[in-house]
Amino acid sequence: MTPYLKMQNITKVYPANNLKANDTVNLEVFKGEIHALVGENGAGKTTLMNILYGLEQPDSGAIYLNGTEVRIGSPMVAHQHGIGMVHQHFKLIQEFTVAENVVLGMEPLRGKLFFDRRQAEQTVAEVIEENNFHLSPAARISELSVGQMQQVEIVKMLYRRADLLILDEPTSVLTEQEIQRLFKTLRYLAGQGKTIILITHKLGEVKSISDRITVMRKGEVAAVRETAEVDEYELSRLMVGKRIMLDFDKEVGFCSEPILSLQQVTAARKHQDRPLLDNISFSASTCEIVGITGVAGNGLSELEDVISGLMPVSSGTILYNDIDVTHMSAMELRKTGFSYVPTDRLKRGSSLASSIRENMIITNHHDYLTRGGLLDGKRIESHVEELIAGYQIDGRAGMPIGTLSGGNIQKVILARELEKVRDLVLFAEPTWGLDVAGSEFIYQKILDVRKRGAAVILISSNLDEILAIADTVIVLYRGRIVMKRPVRDDAVLSRERIGEYMLGLKDDFSAAIPAGAGGFLERAAEEGGEGYSR
Amino acid sequence: MNSGEFSIPIIHNTVSIMTPFLLAGIGGLMTELAGMLNIALEGLILIGAFFSVVFAAYTGSLMLGILLGILTTMLFAYIFGAVTLYLKANVFITGLAANLLAGGLTTVLSFYLFGTKGVLRFEGLPSLPVLRIPALHGIPVIGDLLFGHNILVYFGWASVLLAWILIYKTPFGFRLRGTGSNPEAIEAAGLKPGNYQMAGILISGLTCGLAGAILTLNLGAYVPNISSGRGWIALVVIYLGGRTPFGILGASFVFGLAESLSNYAQGYLDIPADFILAFPYIITVTAMVIVSIIKYKTQGDSK
Amino acid sequence: SAGSGESADSPKADKPFSLAVIVPGVTAGSPIYEQLVEGARKAIDENPGTSMKVVELGFNQAEWAEKLTSVVATGIYDVVITSNPSMPFVSMEVAEQFPDQKFIFVDGYIDGHPQMASYLYNQVEQSYMLGHLAGLITTSSMKGANPSLKIGMIVAQEYPALNKMIIPGFEMGAKAVNSGITLDYRVVGNWYDAGKAGELAKSMVDAEVDVIGVVAGGAAAGVFEVAKLRNKYVMYWDDNAYAQAPGVIAGCGALKQAKLVYEVVTDALNGNIVYGTARVLSAADGYIEFITDDPNYRATVPESVREKQQTVINAIVSGELVLEAPEL
């Protein structure tokens, strides 16, 4: 049978850096299948899909839909051919509502002239209903969790009646539960006869969701496989050429003085019914990795902001080496020597237009002042070169960091933050969007930091990560701590059990199950069954 | 204006003073929402002022004059937009360029068409029709606000409502705002942000054309540089008005009132004229600071 | 210096007469300057072989001296003629720098400078005549005139000649009619914002002003329009402008600038100018007048009023009413 989609000998060179992102790539996808496109960072996956979606034009090669050749000059054309794409970085308008974002460009009209908002919300509500998403069409994007934003992107495609759905690294920003929900949706859609191309780094996911797999490496197709025929280890070999496993030596040091401790910390914002952080108390000690997890929207990012001094606290105290830092600004905290790897690498973690050099000295440029009050260029240079070499960053000191790959950007941030750790590091979602090799590199760094005796706070919605390296797990639900246990506590620590805490079905700190959790029950039951095992 | 018993001239004059800011401001709002700072308003007004009266004189018809004047202004705006969008030039500096060009062009044309760079006086031009409902003029304030003004003033009022509908009730306005806040999203939706920015620029050409027409058709004459800063005030008014049509209406009124007051004050206060001329700007900046204080206090601030 | 060096190496002796007409501002819209050019042109055209060049200095006075110097530095021009009370002052340094350059100032005053000759209009006289008519009108029963004893004046901006001659003269003239008359006096802030000038006029009319004197360049257009709508009257300086707003402009003064410049330039190219002298020109000399022989004047201002006005005009022209021009 002829494939639904056939991309033939696609070659693409980016003029900006004369880089051959795709080299005579061939891709075949059949109707109704879920096709996984895997490969390391920079392998060329996004590029290939951008070409399919009309965002980039190939230098050579052809695209066939149902056997007939098509030229896809722009996303508009892609839409006409029933192709939709969810990008690695969402393209939503924050101040618009879900419905408004979905219908943008295809708005329903009243009287041939006016935008019919009611109609829009109704239609969107239907689409949401059909595919049992959990979204309110009237909600503003700015109020949504990352997972929900992604649902909006998918609804956008469905609203446009797309038959071929492209999802670029949809899971890298999702929590366990959100991933499960997404996969359920994808299976449902595939069942409806839609064709799905899924880009991901996570081999477990590939196994659990896809029918067929195309593996890319360095811009070329390394292999095409029926999912049933390969196991993760072969896949990882095809991708990187070496085996990867997620278990580390967690030799715990024998030190444990508390470094940072939060006491009844509560953070509320004006006109918001419940506090974003509700009476949070825990402490992180030397040689300890405290892993904090939870479903997005339950206080992870708020906790990140509070600890890093970027968000004010309403009540409670934060002690850092017994100094009260509760009301310190980010600036003052920095002076105390606190290191922090933020969730948002592109806006907060780095200045994309600035050079690697300038990005590396933001926290400590004061150390490079000459007697004349100038910055000591030579010392900075040698220092930066050291870090670039030490962290195998592929890029020159003078390059705008924006032209680096996501992984390399993250490396620059790590280099900057870990280069002189005093006794506390805050990591937030450190491996988002990174491939296995990249993630492993970062885990190593985190463990090194602990080995050197520092306290580590690891805020992450990636359970594998928490389980792999944390010593203590804390689960946040609706801004409250609902679980806090050492990782060795095998009684609870299966990912499914933790999931129940994340959904608010369990709570070690109050007998009653919080109101509102009821709605989750049946879903949780379904998902409980579908957790995959590695 | 045959002012009724209770007529308050200051209010009545405020309206005629504010209309050019209002119109230009509404147009500028469109580009502002599309994410472009349009400092070309000043030049656009001048172009509108020149061509509307010249065409009115040539055709002998006010309506044709206004119409052709507006079209010319939009053409001028299009050039400004094309350079900015298609040649990807810095919008601020192309704006300055547009203003320079407007000044140079009008003078040069004036010289080659009429042999003077000075005032162009057009005899026998009908003056703008004025809406009179004597019965209603007497109503305090309302009467002065609504009646006894020339028709273009009502275009001003109308533009506020139309703009409001366009921006909040039509797909166009919806996409226009989208373009301003995240062009990528617009692109991903298969639309071209550039088109909406250009549309915004053309609309500002339209309204600035009208604003200019008021200035000259009121006089039946063109005076070089007659826009004298109104485009800049319009820019102020856009921000002061919180980038909404009705906000702009309010802000224009505030500035217009300040200006009107200062005109009257000159007759009564015994302080140097210069200080009184400065008064509208002082009032406006004060208003602006107060507004931002209130915003700041209510919205609060992270540390 | 390089500059005078140039003028030296371009000897003027046998080369045909060449005149620089310096316009401090722009010619357009300024009757005085238009007449300056017109008069010079006439004289030059009547004398084959002679030539002239008009240079506008623009509105930024800070640049005047530099531009004037550039003109003189070319060494081409035998005589520089210009018109503005401030020009003698501006020319001082230039004159030092170029000792053999001659300057003629009309509408300006400088006495005893060997390179300079000057002719000052007694603007007090013109303003007095206009003020007097304004006084007559506001106290008259003419259509639009009201009982209140207020007259108005709208000026583009304040400058010495305005403050020293025009305003005092205008007020003096009005008070001569009725000492109770007061002057409401407002400033536009520039020479072109006709809209603002109109609004000022409105506010004046609302303050019961019925006659407005205007010295505002292009901005005057705004005042004409408002006066027309509210049927009030306008007094206009330096030029016959009745036709610009018939029935509105009730009085026009005029300077015979074209005549003066024509005569002066003719003298200059025949070498008949005595440098180092200064003349004050008055109505008696026929260089300042109040224009009565215009149909619009007669149509607008009723017989009775015109007669009263005529007596004052005659008194000034005949020299029995003497109005000293103050030191400028």
Add this chain to the structure above:
Amino acid sequence: MRDTSSSKFAAAAGLGITLGAAFLIMLLMILIMSETPGKTIYFFFAGPWANTYYLGNMLNAAVPLMLTGLGISFAFRASMFNLGGEGQVYIGGLAAASLALALPGLPGILGIPLALAAAVGAGAVIAGLSGLFKYKWRTDELISTFLISNALIYIVDNIITGVLQDPESNLLVTRKIAVQYWFTRIMRPSNLDISIFFVILLAVIAYFYLYKTHQGYEMRMCGLDPEFARYGGVNVRTYFLLPLLISGGLHGLAGAVSFMGTQHMLFKGFSGGMGWNGIAVALIARNNPLAVIPAALFFAYIEAGAKSAMINADVTIEIAAVVQAVVFYLITAQALYSWIDRKHRRRSA
């Protein structure tokens, strides 16, 4: 490395095209409007070089532009707007003049620095006011700078033509400042004075400040990515205030420099256009302090050319305006540059 060199090439070529286009349009206009096109064109281009007088005055005109250009670059580098240049230049001039007139006895070594300090201070305070509003209440500086400046212009007008007006003069101008305040001329008979050297030096210092000091670094980071700077421990709000203080100071200085070497007295409205032209200069220079110098010279050259053509031939100042407009339209046109860039890559690839 190649990419940088080729983009440099593109920049150069783009500039070439820009100027070429402007040149063509100007030729066209001159051919239309001038009876003696040849003469006009000659004086337009050769005029400014004709003799030390024209040349010197052209350079002299560039000096305040360099300062205002620098001032704007600082603001823009920190992503702050400053549309109040006109007023800041004006008040700066006033401050210097007032001081000089108040202390006519002061020796130059004391007087000149004091006068300049006064000018810098005045400009800084005025622009700083907008900075302060932004610092305290996030008041939009784009508008506040503009409004404050406009209000100021009238008030300075009044002081110049009022208390400081020279009673002897029929110009709207202050009395002359005492001789020891005058800057030494360096290219007689032109108005050029030594200040040009100091201003160029200042540009170099500005460059160092921006790129070699920690404050400059923090300022640029705040300009590029405020959140990043805040996260990195920079006191971001400081840089709402500081850049405007510096920007205003430089504008104020421009005000002083433009009259202390040239007319030695302060004319009403002398600052006309300096603020706006400063913005143009800064943008042409891509906000690079060193590039500001040639940008200002280029700007002054066009104006001087127009002047000389006006005086020696038969064109009007409007033509200059139109030519400037064309140059502005094209000078920042990225498309031109990247287009050339691509062509160049093709060839070199």
